[in-house]
Amino acid sequence: MTQLSRRRMLLGGAAAGVGAAALTACTAGLREDPEAATEAADRARLAIGSDTVPFHGAHQAGVTAEPPAHMTLVALHLREGADREAIRRLLTVLTDDAARLTQGRGALADTEPELAQTPARLTVTLGFGAELVRRVAGRDAVPTWLRPLPAFSIDALEDRWSGGDLLLQIAADDAVTVAHATRMLLKTARSTASLAWRQTGFRRSRGSEKPGTTMRNLFGNVDGTVNLRPQDDDFASKVWVTDGWLTGGTSLVIRRIQMDLEGWDRLDGPGRDQAIGRRQSDGAPLTGESEFDEPDFEAMGPHGFTVIPDFSHIARARGDDERPTMLRQSYNYDDDLTQNGAGTESDGEISDSGLLFLAYQADVDEGFVPVQRRLAELDLLNQWTTPIGSAVFAIPPGCEEGGFVGETLF
């Protein structure tokens, strides 16, 4: 794959259309006409709203798409009477809604189709909990890893952010688009399933940063430097399931990690960098010059300790084989304490803020669990982070036109 076509892929097919707009503008004679230049720039920007990510394909598109600015996660509980046939009907209609909405068309029974006309790279990704798989195909179809994660000592999990039988992951570069799609899909689902929880996250807006820039979390740290990338040789084997009904699918671990921003503020710069093992300023490992330099975990400092502390986050996160085991696509969250009661101002906290940690891997027990075990056991960062929500879903493969997401389970 060439450099250019890879970039196009990561941009979700946007580049071609934008290039055309810029070309037209150029023909109009930009150099002589600043107003034409402005209009060309406006057109380039407007492509942010009209960009689409193809819905159909071997994999669900939301897994590998460059993460858009806004994401809503909705988990549903199946209603008591929802049997195999009801679930099939639900998945068929959800697939149809998703295929339309992601391409900028209203859902079948859309009461506000005007709000659907700005797809803004919308993706809709469905995930299944164990209960859904069991009701459709019996206990044997449930992957061994599709269960609540083992309890970690650092956890303070709350039911209201945990579990669920069916996941809708709705992401786009426009918050109105996400709100509308969420509402349409929930309307479709309501007769068969009820709301378990909803979580909303954000990253930098499209056009705020160069595509591919590692996101920073609300601690100010780059988050996701060591990550699987679609072009990596081991990407497919580590992300996609290769047998059974989930072939071409994956798993998704969702952790709501509350971050103690007030406590973090009391640390000085060097203290923060030691806890992470990277410099906050540029994301470089403490032994390196720039973000993507390989950390040297053996390098010793003047006082006989390693430069990167053994208990720092990056030292503990790294496993034996040095390659990442998950595709992380996390989002920031920043919710209002006056609303959700997760704390009070007198506790010294003024918001419920943190990270919606999302990780895809072919097998949760091989991808996520070993890393989390090492981190839970000992990671300086644990002092300022608390997992308060946890969920695991099987992410079925994609489907072709005329099919539906989850059809391989039937």
Added chain:
Amino acid sequence: MTQLSRRRMLLGGAAAGVGAAALTACTAGLREDPEAATEAADRARLAIGSDTVPFHGAHQAGVTAEPPAHMTLVALHLREGADREAIRRLLTVLTDDAARLTQGRGALADTEPELAQTPARLTVTLGFGAELVRRVAGRDAVPTWLRPLPAFSIDALEDRWSGGDLLLQIAADDAVTVAHATRMLLKTARSTASLAWRQTGFRRSRGSEKPGTTMRNLFGNVDGTVNLRPQDDDFASKVWVTDGWLTGGTSLVIRRIQMDLEGWDRLDGPGRDQAIGRRQSDGAPLTGESEFDEPDFEAMGPHGFTVIPDFSHIARARGDDERPTMLRQSYNYDDDLTQNGAGTESDGEISDSGLLFLAYQADVDEGFVPVQRRLAELDLLNQWTTPIGSAVFAIPPGCEEGGFVGETLF
């Protein structure tokens, strides 16, 4: 003012920089090189993050800036001991923070300055409640309209969304920028004031729609067609206060209007259009062809009724002199019911969604109240909308470098 310079003003000074980027790209020979075209478009888009709105000036910049995609409103209560001098110190530091953050620099004691480097048209607007004005300058300095609004029959106000002594309105095209600025400003304020409420709203992302497009609310309706615009002859007289310490300032009415999306869905298209007086599809008045056509409230239909129902929203909103009396800059909100407890799924509601209605006017009693009285008395739309929060603030004028917002009160 020419068409071009007006547009530049509305774009918040962005156009010039973007034009330059496009020009450079053009010089590089776009026609022959699609990759160069892509890069030019990327650069045009990246200006979304680096765009700034000047902080200093006669008015606070957030009042007339083209509303960015994301807005957080924070209301604070002054602590008991916060006297005139403490308030002066607070306003001085908040002004300094705001001046820095809006220009893409970290706040003075910023622990995550990396998050400040993407201003994305950030504006920070301060507003004062009656209690703050009284503590600084005595009872006589409080404008007569700076009090809770008169009770309207349609209100179902909740304390947790109402009132406050000091308002921070923080808006930008990037949600990370808004989250970071909010956090820094709250940290500055904490010793003098405590959190009363926080509300977060959104509009279309920058680049999703043509600048100046009237927003659509979550009912799918265009919202804000008849609005004061900075270029209007009567803008200054209707928006800016012209005497006393508030000269060059204005007032802000904030209403949290919950919208019954489920109920609205049960209306058919014509029923919706009749309730509003405009077509949902294109926003045109029922007597017109396009959004900005003047509605004809006298035109009669075949059955002897006016084409635009007398009780429709636009008929009731319109006053005697036909000109708008407020500058409206509203945002959508869509909060999670599982968090804020505003309802339960079994009530038939799946979210707390609606409009953060914001209106600026020189005098609340002349600008907002008469309109709201007519609407509260009779407006078909009331059946699907409920004001659940309400607050009024005095918005002081802007300041020059070296000054602070609110200095005219001292």
